[in-house]
Amino acid sequence: MLDEFGGSCDVQWRFNLGMEYTDAPTQPEPVSTDMMPCPYCGTLLPNNAESCPNCDWTREATIPAEPKASDAMAILLSMIPGLGHIYKGHRVIGAVILLLVTPIAIVFGILAAIASAGFGIGLLVFYWIGVMIHAWAIEDRVTPTADEGEQY
DSSP: OBOTTSOBOOGGGTSOTTOOOOOOOOOOOOOOTTEEEOTTTOOEEETTOSBOSSSSOBGGGGSOOOOOOOHHHHHHHTTSTTHHHHHTTOHHHHHHIIIIIHHHHHHHHHHHHHHTTTGGGHHHHHHHHHHHHHHHHSOOOOOOOOOOOOOO
16 A cells, blocks of 8 residues: 555554654763853853854853843832832832822822712822833932852
8 A cells, every 4th residue: 555655654664663762861971170061052162261163152241231220120110109219229219109199199089080070080090100100210229239249
């Protein structure tokens, strides 16, 4: 019997039945202490290598940047108004917004909602967006800490 390509339909002869397939991990190759694997491709390089000949890795590419507060994280933390400011290092402004300005804004929003058949509560949305934009735009005060190396 032949298949649509004219080959035999006998499955038994298509596979090498003598080969065993396994999911067992292979034995790791011993690595000397004066060699390091490339972080991108795994090629063994000398410990003082500045670049990899097999890929585009350079030592400068893996040096961490200075610590800086993330603007996106400040915006996300501003879902609770004031926390984004505290995250960026403005602790006094953040505390004032969190503990004083936000409760006043909520009371004012409730009063405006009562006076306008509920539409005044939308003022809180504008306040919330304004606090998020301010947390995004304000300058960082996060001070870089001394580099202590990698902590495990």
